[in-house]
Every structure is written in structure tokens, then in C-alpha cells.
Amino acid sequence: MKRKKTPKSPTKGLSRRRFLQWTGLGLGGAALGNAFVREPTALQIERVDIPLPKAPAGTRVRIVQLSDTHIGPFRPYFRRVAEAANALQPDIILLTGDYIEESRNLPGALEFLQLLQAPAGIFAVQGNWEYWARIEGEPLRRQFKKIDITLLINQREDVQAGGIELSLLGLDYPSRESDFLALQEQADPRRANLLLSHVPAFNHEKLDGRLDLICCGHTHGGQVRLPFLSPLYLPRYTGGFVSGLYRVGPTATPLYVNRGIGTSLLPVRFLCRPEITLFDLVGTARN
Incomplete structure (x- = not known):
């Protein structure tokens, strides 16, 4: 006598589809939670x-770069950022713009910035959002000066740290090519010269070898x-x-793009974490 075939369950395929659907929804939800939270x-x-x-061999200076905070109300996250930056014990802190999105957010930005500590100084340039918020220039310089931050508007500031003579050159936003060329002319080729620019795109073909590092932000790393x-x-x-380190211009000048601390337009990041950059500038000259 032949055995009767066991009929296939009519729900077997449906259950598998449901499993895949729920798995996809779960993964999508996890990705969204990661991106937004x-x-x-x-x-x-x-x-x-x-x-x-x-710089002489054996000398070293530690520099922290922060960029694109986009602070609204001050939140505990920004206190954690400041604590992490200070824990790196930088000699110098560089700030490369976009501290706020609206002028009314300036108190929150100042509350964050005054937590930062660097014995050789904190130096800043302004970004496009300061320009759009109409708080750029001298008003912002005065506010920064109250909390011991030097805002560089197409100008040079000299410092010494870790046995190295440095010049910090701040390229303003927005700037013409003539502003950049005039600022580059201020660079002493015998010193270590660092350029701060909010945006990474300018005429790199005009770089003449005097700059040793360019620090930028603006992109949020995408x-x-x-x-x-x-x-x-x-x-x-x-x-x-x-984001990251590039070599630009005729002399392959190092240009670094920081991914930023905050977010813009939407409070979301995905595969692009916020960043504090720690530069170790190490002297290599032998007498």
C-alpha cells in the first residue's frame, strides 16, 4: 500500500516572507536608531x-582641532566633547568655524567654548553659518575675546609651544583669492605655518610651500x-x-578635513561619526 504524501503547509512560504520582512524592518529600524540616536x-x-x-628633532606640539559644532541650546554632549578635548592635553586648540546656525544660539556656543583649555592658546576662524547668522566679524571677535579665544580674520598670530615656533594664519569666510595670497605672503618660511580655513576648496595651485598644514571643516564628512x-x-x-588627510598643490601640502562635532540640516549621522582631531607635530631637523 502506497503512503499518502504529507501535504505541504500552505503557510510555510508565507512565514518565510514574513520573517524576511520583519528582519528587514528590524535592521532598518536599527539603522535609523543608530543614525538619529x-x-x-x-x-x-x-x-x-x-x-x-x-623644527629641531625631539620637539613636539600637540594640537586639537574642533569644527562645525552647530550648537543650539547647550547640551551635555557638548560638555563631554570639551572634556574629551581637554583630556588630550593639547598645547593649542584650533576651531574651524560653524559654531552656530542662528544668532540666538551664540550663548550656547560660548558656554561650550569657554570650557576648552590649551596653555598656548585657542584660535578660531569663522564659517558660513556665522556669516549667514549676521554675527561675523568684529562682533564675534569681541565675544570670543571675552573667553580668551583669538578670532583670526585674514591675519597671522605667532605662538611658541613644545619648543616649536608656529604661525597660525586664519583665512576668513568668505574670502577672495587675493585674501589667501596676501595671507600666504605673511607666512615666514623659517617658521612652522598652519592655515585655518573653514572650507577646503580654494586655489591650491597657488600654494608656494610655506604652509606646513591646512586645517579645514565644513563638509561634516558627508x-x-x-x-x-x-x-x-x-x-x-x-x-x-x-574627510581626512589629503596632499594638495605643487608641493603636496597636507590638508586635513575634520568631520565636525555637530550636525546640520538634519540631526543625523550614518557611518560618519563626529570627530576630534589630535595632531602631533614632530620636529625632524638635525642641526
């Missing part, structure tokens, strides 16, 4: 070593990154420089 405050420290042939794809959005004046 965890990653915007998942602070990351990037360490970059820059050799300085102009803020939302998908694997194997270019950033979904980049603001104007990025020039294809998204």
Missing part, C-alpha cells in the same frame, strides 16, 4: 602625525555615508575633499 554623539578621536622639517558610494550631499566649496 547613537551616531550623532558617538565621538571619535582621530590621531594624525605631521613631521616638521623646520554626514550620511553609504558603503562604496560617494556622500549623498556635500555643501558648496568642498572641492571633493570630504
Whole structure:
């Protein structure tokens, strides 16, 4: 006698589809939760070593760069950022713009900035959001001076730290090419020269070798990154420089793009964590 075949369950395929659907929804929800909740405050420290042939071997200066805070009301996250930056024990802190999005947010930004500590000084340039908020220039310089931060508006400031003579050159936003060329002319080729620019895109072909490092922000690293794809959005004046270390111009000048601390337009980050950059500038000259 032949055995009867057991009929297939009519719900077997449906259950599998439901499983895949729920798995997809779960993964999508986890990704959204990561992008909107965890990653915007998942602070990351990037360490970059820059050799300085102009400085004697054995000398070293530690510099922290912060950028693009986009502070509204002051939140505990920003206190954590300040504590993390100070814990790196920098000699100098560099700030590369976009502290606020509206003028009414300035008190929150100042509350954050006055927590920062660096014995050789804190130096800043302004970004496009200060310009759009109409608080750029001398009004912002006066506010920063009250909390011992030097705002550089197309000007040079000399400091000494770690046995190294440095010049900090602040390129304002917005700037013409003539502003950059005039600022570069102020650079003493015998000193270590660092340029602060909010945006990474300017005429790098005009670099003449006097600058030893260019520190920029503005891009947020793309803020939302998908694997194997270019950033979904980049603001104007990025020039294809998204994040990290590049070599630009005729003399391959190091240019570093910081991913920023805050977010803009939407409070979201994906595969693009907020960043504190720690530069170790190390002298390599031998007598």
C-alpha cells in the first residue's frame, strides 16, 4: 500500500516572507536608531602625525582641532566633547568655524567654548553659518575675546609651544583669492605655518610651500555615508575633499578635513561619526 504524501503547509512560504520582512524592518529600524540616536554623539578621536622639517628633532606640539559644532541650546554632549578635548592635553586648540546656525544660539556656543583649555592658546576662524547668522566679524571677535579665544580674520598670530615656533594664519569666510595670497605672503618660511580655513576648496595651485598644514571643516564628512558610494550631499566649496588627510598643490601640502562635532540640516549621522582631531607635530631637523 502506497503512503499518502504529507501535504505541504500552505503557510510555510508565507512565514518565510514574513520573517524576511520583519528582519528587514528590524535592521532598518536599527539603522535609523543608530543614525538619529547613537551616531550623532558617538565621538571619535582621530590621531594624525605631521613631521616638521623646520623644527629641531625631539620637539613636539600637540594640537586639537574642533569644527562645525552647530550648537543650539547647550547640551551635555557638548560638555563631554570639551572634556574629551581637554583630556588630550593639547598645547593649542584650533576651531574651524560653524559654531552656530542662528544668532540666538551664540550663548550656547560660548558656554561650550569657554570650557576648552590649551596653555598656548585657542584660535578660531569663522564659517558660513556665522556669516549667514549676521554675527561675523568684529562682533564675534569681541565675544570670543571675552573667553580668551583669538578670532583670526585674514591675519597671522605667532605662538611658541613644545619648543616649536608656529604661525597660525586664519583665512576668513568668505574670502577672495587675493585674501589667501596676501595671507600666504605673511607666512615666514623659517617658521612652522598652519592655515585655518573653514572650507577646503580654494586655489591650491597657488600654494608656494610655506604652509606646513591646512586645517579645514565644513563638509561634516558627508554626514550620511553609504558603503562604496560617494556622500549623498556635500555643501558648496568642498572641492571633493570630504574627510581626512589629503596632499594638495605643487608641493603636496597636507590638508586635513575634520568631520565636525555637530550636525546640520538634519540631526543625523550614518557611518560618519563626529570627530576630534589630535595632531602631533614632530620636529625632524638635525642641526
